Amino acid sequence: MHDLVIRSARVLTARGFGAAAIAISDGVITTIEPVDAVLPARTDITLPAGQVLQPGVVDTHVHVNEPGRTDWEGFASATLAAAAGGVTTIIDMPLNSIPPTTTVAALDLKRQAAAPQATVNVGFWGGAIPANLGALQPLxxxxxxxxxxxxSPSGVDEFPHLSPAELETAAVEIAGFGGLLVVHAEDPAVLDRSENAGGTAYADFVASRPDEAEDAAIARVIDVVRRTGVRAHILHLSSATVLPRLAAARAEGLPITVETCPHYLSFAAEAIADGATAFKCCPPIRDEGNRELLWQGLENGVIDFIASDHSPATRELKLGHGGDFGLAWGGISGLQLSLPAVWTAARDRGLPLDRVLAWMTTATARFAGLDSGAITVGAAADLVAFAPDETFTVSVDALRHKNRVSAFDGATLFGRVxxxxxxxxxxxxxxATGASARPPAGQLLRAR
Structure with missing residues (x-):
């Protein structure tokens, strides 16, 4: 007797989409059978036509901000937003919480905050800052x-950046215990040369963080990987100009991976109005030609996967500076919308849903070393019923994020969870209508 059987005319397994029945017991997929197979179960569900059964999204780049800046976001709101967006696992960044996750004691505080609130599974990144170099192995x-x-400067004082020498020191240390270095790659010297007075012009904001800043920083990371052998990952790639450099590093056999984000794949600078600080992020959303090259980078495998870089703040920090990009907080709130946003942009380009899901489930789970992100016997039954042909118009009032601000507000997207x-x-x-019981708690994950 299985706990649950889910049947659908379109189930994404290793063979692609096809009709199947998925049997689940004790939270694990126990068998995959033909859609009409006799499978005794306490609950037997057949998804309506138009809904597919897919793995839950694994989002490896989320800023939850708790403890310390819980008015920006928190584990309760972030994980509810994740669940509403078909995300079943998040990995929390070590900033902008206070304290940042740069010590074991700070990690313990994170876990204590997350444990009673998490609707989805939650893992944690550590941070490498000047003060904790030489003490990373305990984390x-x-x-x-x-x-x-x-x-380059992170935007919060409690998480300072590494100098070139400190980056090398961190890389040697992390390589020594077989860890992973993940990098916000913008060069501070280029940013200093490009600094301007800010203001409401979006073009001026982009000019203050040019492609060269990413190119120079990523070149430095590649050199460090070559010298130390550390595994490294480039976060939130915005600039397509660096793709040939990354492709060459891959061809050289260097252990370096790359992600980009839904906002870089969805928006273009030409369509961002002056004063529209909901679109501010660092590195910035660039022009339409750059966006198309990022899609090419995904298709040809230079970019490995897509993660949200959900980085919320209060409405005042994001929108309360009269449209001045120099003063507004830089970050996109996109966790709940990442799957439909990417699917909408991919659909416009004729890309199939299984390609999108590979970039947001299988590849991200593999990167994190998790046994999830796929519908296979023995895997956790972290699943989503998704209607790829249904559309909806985004309203920030319907989002589960704590501060309902989003660059996607008003957009019409394909794909409803x-x-x-x-x-x-x-x-x-x-x-769901009316009151319901509190959802089962997500698990707190540890890297293996």
């Missing part, structure tokens, strides 16, 4: 998934 042994470093299951239990249902 590694405590289960962080790797170490985030900035090469109807149901999200975590370990076989419903954690989100679009058609």
């Amino acid at each position: 590694h042994e405590a289960g962080v998934f790797g170490f985030k470093a900035f090469l 109807h149901t999200t299951w975590l370990a076989g239990a419903v954690i989100f249902a679009a058609d």
